Amino acid sequence: MELLEQYILQKGTVLPGNVLKVDAFLNHQIDPVLMQALGQAFSERFKKTGITKIVTIESSGIAPAVFAGLEMGVPVIFARKKKSVTLQDHLYTSTVYSYTKKESNDISVSKAFLTNEDTILIIDDFLANGQAAIGLLEIAEQAGAKVAGIGIVIEKSFQQGRSLLEKTGIPVYSLARIASLENEQIEFIRED
Amino acid sequence: MELLEQYILQKGTVLPGNVLKVDAFLNHQIDPVLMQALGQAFSERFKKTGITKIVTIESSGIAPAVFAGLEMGVPVIFARKKKSVTLQDHLYTSTVYSYTKKESNDISVSKAFLTNEDTILIIDDFLANGQAAIGLLEIAEQAGAKVAGIGIVIEKSFQQGRSLLEKTGIPVYSLARIASLENEQIEFIRED
Numbered sequence A, B: 001m002e003l004l005e006q007y008i009l010q011k012g013t014v015l016p017g018n019v020l021k022v023d024a025f026l027n028h029q030i031d032p033v034l035m036q037a038l039g040q041a042f043s044e045r046f047k048k049t050g051i052t053k054i055v056t057i058e059s060s061g062i063a064p065a066v067f068a069g070l071e072m073g074v075p076v077i078f079a080r081k082k083k084s085v086t087l088q089d090h091l092y093t094s095t096v097y098s099y100t101k102k103e104s105n106d107i108s109v110s111k112a113f114l115t116n117e118d119t120i121l122i123i124d125d126f127l128a129n130g131q132a133a134i135g136l137l138e139i140a141e142q143a144g145a146k147v148a149g150i151g152i153v154i155e156k157s158f159q160q161g162r163s164l165l166e167k168t169g170i171p172v173y174s175l176a177r178i179a180s181l182e183n184e185q186i187e188f189i190r191e192d
Helices: A002-009 A032-046 A060-072 A133-141 A161-166 B002-011 B032-046 B062-072 B131-143 B162-167
Strands: A013-017 A019-021 A051-059 A075-084 A090-096 A101-111 A118-128 A148-155 A172-180 B013-015 B019-021 B051-057 B076-082 B091-098 B103-110 B119-127 B145-155 B172-180
Touching: A002 A032, A002 A148, A019 A148, A019 B013, A032 A060, A032 A118, A032 A148, A032 B062, A051 A060, A051 A133, A051 B076, A060 A075, A060 A118, A060 A148, A060 B032, A060 B062, A075 A133, A090 A133, A101 A133, A101 B062, A118 A161, A118 B091, A133 A148, A148 A161, A161 A172, B002 B032, B002 B145, B002 B172, B032 B062, B032 B119, B032 B145, B032 B172, B051 B062, B051 B131, B062 B076, B062 B119, B062 B145, B076 B131, B091 B131, B103 B131, B119 B131, B119 B162, B131 B145, B131 B162, B162 B172
Parallel strands: A051 A075, A051 A118, A118 A148, A148 A172, B051 B076, B051 B119, B119 B145, B145 B172
Antiparallel strands: A013 A019, A075 A101, A090 A101, B013 B019, B076 B103, B091 B103
């Protein structure tokens, strides 16, 4: 998506360790005009797949997800992150390891909002090692919900997440795919 | 705001201890159509006050804030919550005590995104004891930013937050004001 690539090039910065900092428009300060465009792009791709709910994780997935939800006419659920979740009967839970933060978080979704009658679209801000998306897939599985697709804002294609998710057979749609951050240069994979 | 009051009456539940549960449309599952309406209401009230940025706290403030930001044509910053923040030179920080969770969280905003040239609108999902809003006011003060208003989705008017904030002289605009949750009955304050 060209608009997103422009934002990344103009407002993103590359830090040591292949870290792409996008807190100027995505995960600390948020640009609502861009978020609306991202939501429209996800809707355009998935609107004919029978989605009943969008599922994301707090916090940075929420903004693109609510605009996608508005476009598609469906509610958005954000999984909550907690250091430790007391086992509760009314929650679906999964454990997500963050390579960036080097810590595990339990994520949870209330059983009240996700059932085996749902067809969901998973949306997240980043796809790197794929652990967050896999955690959401586990929650969908616990609910018996069908997953019609995974929508990602920025994919670091040089990490393992994409290939892990592709093994599930679920369509992965990333709005920007980064081939490399070597030497602090941002290189995109362009698809036609 | 009538639409919001309808949502609260139809989809909210009152739990013991004056807790209003609105996780069906605001703070776990999110209704994007309602969020857009909330954003428009905040914009309508504050659009002539010279707002340059909206500031909220993760996670439940983000959805109404991004729709307000889209309407008003300004970026949204969400303050990050952490159990403990290593003192960092490039962050404004404040400590917020949650009476609900009985814990303190440090909240922080990057100095890169808030300066003394900004006029901000603070948006949050709930106003109860006012601690979150006061934390954001402290961050605004550290930045030297002017605060033009505080926009709240649901105010529990029987708790101290409203009166604490009114002492600052900053306009507080709540889209739903709850007078009482006694006996599991939701009573609103209606303003004309």
